Amino acid sequence: MGRAYQLELSDPTVTYFLDHFTHARVVRAMDRLGMIQDLHGQMFNLAASAHDNALALTGEFLPAHPQDAAAATLHGVLTASIPNPAGIPRHKLATGENWLIAPAEITAALAAHQRAPHDERAAVSALIDEWDPWIDFLHTAGDHAGLRSN
Template sequence: MGRAYHLDGEYSATFFFDHFTHATVLRAMDGFGMIHDLDMLRLAETAFDRAIRGGRSVDDSATKAVVEALREAGAAEPAGIPRHKLATGDGWLITPPEITAALDAYQRAPYDDRAATSARIDDWDGWIGFLRLAGDFAGIRSH
């Protein structure tokens, strides 16, 4: 079992990791400061407020709207990609601002550390390229 990331929007591209490579990539991203933690309760409250505002009653469509709003919720000024969006394949939208923040953190890392990671993880350069592409479009979804 692995993880797939799909380019969101009008273009179609997918990046797939096997289970072990995905775990290795996440550890590397964490080490570079590309991943951060969000307060999920606060995001859930915000998503619920967005979905219910406007006087809609709570029914199946409102519940679906809350779930979708939560999948797309993120920090106003992200410091990187939220950990939960990479750790689970629940259709999270990883937004261009989150991707840009993660890539900025990566670029601030020492060149030797970036080169060592590239040499150690076969899919690393492809993944960084995929993130750059996704940051220029509508982001990516984790599946």
């Protein structure tokens, strides 16, 4: 078991897979380098934003069918992002719930990576074989429409 990340809106689909243990090591390293953002107090705003996004998707304030409302709300939650992120929200890496990791979140994470001391980045790269390919994949995803965690 592990985690698959797919480029959003890519044809053909491009997937990057990390096994369970490597994924855990990558997330810990990202956290250590300041690439992950904890949203704690911002989760309410994120949920409200997701609800607003769902309403905008349906074009109605009261969708005609409850399943349509539920699907639109779910889509809104999975694609919601805070303005001016400081990194990738932890929950989007911790669970494979089909979260959209937006280009702005990826760009913020990569900027944090660049700001981290060179010796720390080099140590992570030396300890985790998949680190450099993962960073390359994040660059690719940031230049496109983001990626989905599955």
